[in-house]
Amino acid sequence: MKEHERAERVPRPLPPRRRGGLRVLAWTGGAALLAAAVAAAAVGFGGDSGTAAATRRPPALAKVTRTTLTETKTVDGTLGYGTPLTVTGKSQGTITWLPAEGATITRGHGVYSVDADRRPLLYGTMPLYRTLEDGVSGKDVELLERNLDQLGYTGFDVDDEFTWATREAVEDWQEDLGLDVTGKVQPGDVVVADGRIRVSELRKALGESANGAVLTATGTTREVLVNLDVADEHLVRKGMKATVELPDGSTVHGKVSGVGKVATETGDGNDSATTVEVTVSVSGLKKSFDAAPVDVTIVSEQRENVLAVPVGALFALAEGGYGVQVVEGGATRYAAVETGLFADGQVEVTGVQEGMTVAVPK
Numbered sequence: 001m002k003e004h005e006r007a008e009r010v011p012r013p014l015p016p017r018r019r020g021g022l023r024v025l026a027w028t029g030g031a032a033l034l035a036a037a038v039a040a041a042a043v044g045f046g047g048d049s050g051t052a053a054a055t056r057r058p059p060a061l062a063k064v065t066r067t068t069l070t071e072t073k074t075v076d077g078t079l080g081y082g083t084p085l086t087v088t089g090k091s092q093g094t095i096t097w098l099p100a101e102g103a104t105i106t107r108g109h110g111v112y113s114v115d116a117d118r119r120p121l122l123y124g125t126m127p128l129y130r131t132l133e134d135g136v137s138g139k140d141v142e143l144l145e146r147n148l149d150q151l152g153y154t155g156f157d158v159d160d161e162f163t164w165a166t167r168e169a170v171e172d173w174q175e176d177l178g179l180d181v182t183g184k185v186q187p188g189d190v191v192v193a194d195g196r197i198r199v200s201e202l203r204k205a206l207g208e209s210a211n212g213a214v215l216t217a218t219g220t221t222r223e224v225l226v227n228l229d230v231a232d233e234h235l236v237r238k239g240m241k242a243t244v245e246l247p248d249g250s251t252v253h254g255k256v257s258g259v260g261k262v263a264t265e266t267g268d269g270n271d272s273a274t275t276v277e278v279t280v281s282v283s284g285l286k287k288s289f290d291a292a293p294v295d296v297t298i299v300s301e302q303r304e305n306v307l308a309v310p311v312g313a314l315f316a317l318a319e320g321g322y323g324v325q326v327v328e329g330g331a332t333r334y335a336a337v338e339t340g341l342f343a344d345g346q347v348e349v350t351g352v353q354e355g356m357t358v359a360v361p362k
Contacts, residue, residue, distance in 0.1 A: 060359070060360040060361070060362055061327060061357050061358070061359060061360065062309060062310050062313060062357070062358055062360045063355060063356070063357060063358075064307055064308070064309055064349070064352050064353065064354055064355060064356040064357075064358060065307070065308055065309075065354065066305060066306070066307055066308075066354050067306065067308050067346070068302065068303065068304045068305065068306070069302070069303045069306060069308060069340075069341045069343040069344065069346060069348055070299055070301075070302045070343055070344065071299070071300050071301040071302070071341060071342070071343040072297050072298060072299055072300060072343070073232065073235055073297070073298050073300050074295055074296065074297045074298075075226050075228060075232075075295075075296050075298065076226070076227075076293065076294075076295065076296070077224040077225060077226040077244070077280065077293070077294050077295070077296040078224065078225050078226075078291065078292070078293055078294070079222060079223075079224050079244070079246070079282075079291060079292045079293075079294045080218070080222065080223070080224075080225065080290070080291045081198055081200065081218035081219055081220065081221070081222055081223070081290070082218050082219040082221070082223050082225070082279070083218070083225075084200060084216050084217065084218050085193055085197065085216070085217050085218065086203075086213050086215075086216055087111060087112070087191055087213070087214050087215050087216070087217055088212060088213055088214065089112075089114065089119075089188065089204075089209075089210035089211050089212060089213075089214045090187055090188030090211070091114055091188045091210050091211060092209065092210070092211055093114035093115040093117075093209075093210045094114065094115055094207060094208070094209065094210060095112060095113070095114065095204050095205070095206055095207065095208050095209070095210050095214065096113045096114065096115060096116050096206065097110070097112060097113035097116075097118075097206070098112050098113075098202055098204065098205075098206060098214075098215065099111070099112065099199050099215075100199065101199050101200065101201060101202060102198065102199060102200075103198070103199045104196060104197070104198050104199075104220050105121050105196060105197050105198075105199070105217075106121065106196045107121055107122065107123050107147060107150060107151065107196070108120050108121065108122075108147075108151045109121055111191040111197075111214075111215075111217075112191075112204075112210075112214050112215065114210040117178075117179055117180075118177055118178070118179070119188075119189065119190060119191055120177065120190055120191070121190070121191050121192075121193060121196075121197065122143065122144070122147040122190050122191070122192050122193075123146075123147060123150075123192075123193065123194065123195055123196075124143040124146070124147070124192050124193075124194065125192075125194050126139055126140055126143055126192070127187070127192050128140055128143075128144075128185070128186075128187040128189075128190060128192060129187055130187065131184055131185070131186050131187075132144055132162055132170075132184065132185040132186075133162060133167070133183070133184040133185075134162060134163070134164065134167055134183075135162065136162045137160050137161050137162065138160055139160060141159075141160050141161065141162045141166070142158065142159060142160045143192070144162075144166075144170075144185060145157075145158045145159065145166060145169075146158050148166075148169050148170070148173060151173070153169040153172055153173055154169070155168060155169055156168075156169050167183040167184075168183075170183050170184070170185060171183045193217070194219075195219060195220075196219075196220050197217040197218065197219065197220065198217060198218050198219065198220045199215055199216075199217050200215075200216050200217055200218050201215060201216040202214075202215050203215050203216060221281065222282060222285055223257065223279055223280060223281050223282060224244055224254065224279070224280040224282060224294055224296055225277060225278070225279060225280075226277070226278040226279075226280060226296055227264075227266065227273075227275040227276075227277060227278075228275055228276055228277075228278045229273060229274070229275055230263050230274045230275060230276055233259070233276055235298065235300035235301075236256055236259055236278055236298055236300065237256065237259065238256055238257065238258060238259055239255060239256060240255065240256040240298060240299060240300070241253070241254070241255055241256075241298075241299045242254040242255060242256060242280050242296055242297060242298045242299065243296070243297045244280065244282055244294050244295070244296055244297075245294060245295040245296075245297070246292065246294055247292050247293065247294070252282050252283065252284045252285050253282070253283050253284055254280040254281060254282045254283070254296070255280065255281050255283075256278060256279070256280055256298065257279045257280065257281040258277075258278070258279035259276065259278050259279075260276040260277035260278065261276070262276070263275065263276050264276070264277070280296055280298075301341060301343075303340060303341045303343075303348055306340065306341070306348045307348065307349055307350065307352065307353075307354055308346040308347060308348050308349065309324060309346065309347060309349055309352075309358050310345060310346055310347075310360050311342060311345055311346060311347050312360045312361065313325075313358045313359065313360045314337075314339070314347065315334070317336060321336060321337075321338075322336070322337055322338075322339055323335055323336045323337060324337055324349070324352060324358045324359070325358060325359040326352065326356055326357065326358055326359075327357040327358065327359055328357070332359065335351060335352055336351055337349040337350060337351040337352060338350045338351055
């Protein structure tokens with residue numbers, strides 16, 4: 001084909017046509033993309049009612065429907081048991097007992113043993129940093145008393161004062177554990193975690209010194225950690241629903257259980273990124289994945305009971321904004337609409353009625 005013949009086949013814009021005061025600009029080459037997949041045929045409204053007859057029916061039709069629109073974002077995550085905790089020994093004794101990897105340890109039970117003495121688990125968020133004894137007061141005393149109370153020991157008030165009654169409860173507890181009865185609790189005598197723990201890795205072997213890292217533990221609830229780009233932080237909030245896709249293709253329900261407040265820079269050079277840690281709790285997880293990469297789809301926004309049309313039904317109006325081509329029997333008219341949420345190939349609209357038929361250019 002010669003150059004001048006190819007040029008003659010290039011689509012050219014048609015001149016404006018006026019029908020009843022409505023100015024329509026059409027293109028022989030089809031519709032251009034507008035706002036990421038919006039069909040762009042520029043339509044201008046005159047001073048009359050804004051209706052026009054059409055000689056042809058549009059190539060595709062769709063109904064204005066009432067529905068729920070959900071906007072989602074899919075990000076990478078890691079399934080595991082949460083942030084690990086390193087259990088550190090604070091004595092010069094010898095490790096005489098260790099739990100099995102994968103074991104779950106609850107309040108009052110031994111985490112490991114030094115010189116045949118158990119180091120029991122207490123629940124709390126504040127590590128012990130001093131000897132707790134008669135006359136001492138503070139939040140660490142309250143932590144100890146709260147745990148003793150939960151373990152069934154009585155005769156004292158759960159407050160921040162270590163009294164003679166607290167000492168007697170500690171002595172009873174030590175006797176039940178088979179420990180030296182001193183009525184005092186030193187930092188190395190117990191392990192503190194915010195709940196029951198799961199042993200993920202042993203860092204010591206039997207016979208080694210108890211000083212230093214003994215084992216690594218996590219929580220017992222499987223959850224997903226997402227390093228979310230700070231630019232997307234506004235999309236998530238605590239309590240938001242999520243769907244987690246596992247390596248085998250199955251999915252489970254999740255919920256955002258925490259959004260970090262500290263941004264961290266990872267990588268270096270052109271590959272660096274600033275992220276915040278988002279925690280997603282999961283339910284219905286039947287597969288025994290201890291740790292695995294997963295895809296997390298977060299529901300960032302949802303609009304219920306709204307009118308919607310396919311995104312492709314939108315036209316750009318010459319004077320700005322959007323419109324749709326309403327089909328009524330053998331005629332069509334152009335109606336201006338206000339747009340809301342874009343999701344799932346649909347867009348929320350106002351300015352039309354439920355059940356109306358609109359054109360969707362191909």
